[in-house]
Amino acid sequence: GRLLKSDPDGSATVLATGRCFANGVVYLEDQNAALVAATGTCDITKVDLTTGAVSKFADTNGHPDNMSIGSDGRIWVAIPSEKSVPLAKVHKLPLFLRKIVANLPELLQPKAVKCCRVQVFNTDGTTHAIHVGNSDTYHLVTGVRELDGLVALGSIEQNAIAVFEV
Numbered sequence: 001g002r003l004l005k006s007d008p009d010g011s012a013t014v015l016a017t018g019r020c021f022a023n024g025v026v027y028l029e030d031q032n033a034a035l036v037a038a039t040g041t042c043d044i045t046k047v048d049l050t051t052g053a054v055s056k057f058a059d060t061n062g063h064p065d066n067m068s069i070g071s072d073g074r075i076w077v078a079i080p081s082e083k084s085v086p087l088a089k090v091h092k093l094p095l096f097l098r099k100i101v102a103n104l105p106e107l108l109q110p111k112a113v114k115c116c117r118v119q120v121f122n123t124d125g126t127t128h129a130i131h132v133g134n135s136d137t138y139h140l141v142t143g144v145r146e147l148d149g150l151v152a153l154g155s156i157e158q159n160a161i162a163v164f165e166v
Contacts, residue, residue: 003036003047015047024067026075028123035075037064040091042083044075044121058125062117063087070120070146074128079117080140080156086110114139116162118151131166138162 003015003025015034024037028046035057036045044064046057062079070076081087087110090101101109116133118141131151133141143154146166153162 003034005049015049015052023065024077026067026069029069029073035067037067037077039063039065040088042088044077044125046125056125058121058127060119061127061130062115062119063112064119065142066144068143068145071148072146073123074146075121075123076144076146076151077119077121078141078144078153079115079119080112080142082113082115084110084113087112112140114157116141116153118144118153120146129166131164133162133164 005013005015007013023039026035027033028035032048032050034047034049036047037060038045042063043059044057046055060077060079062083063081065078065080067075067077090098090110093101114135116135116138118131119127120129120131122128138153138155138158140155140157141153142156145152149166151164151166155162
């Protein structure tokens, strides 16, 4: 996966490459850096938008998906799946092989280990909190938004939004 910047003339500039299944992206408060979640490697990369420097921001406790900046200034990360070695290996395959795996009968495909989890990071990359819900009733959380202590979750599989207070 790559992080691209849209230039005023309509062209695109590559800011970062080599992300394994790049997913969520957020800007840090000063807008001088972006964070990119990598689902395949269970981590978040920081890209300095002024220098182009790329560094590891944090490891996640599962396969991260979308991220958002909460009203508390922290980075809220949706974790739809526990860490899974077979799934991580598939995410690292070239695209043509991932497509082959995706077309295998469902019984043969590596499975996500469903969970209901949100990991919250401070702006220095340290974990502030991990919120865990009942994965039997709500799982595969792919979106998270926090506003004034109220947290809303979206899921790729559920037909409802989950809400909780912190």
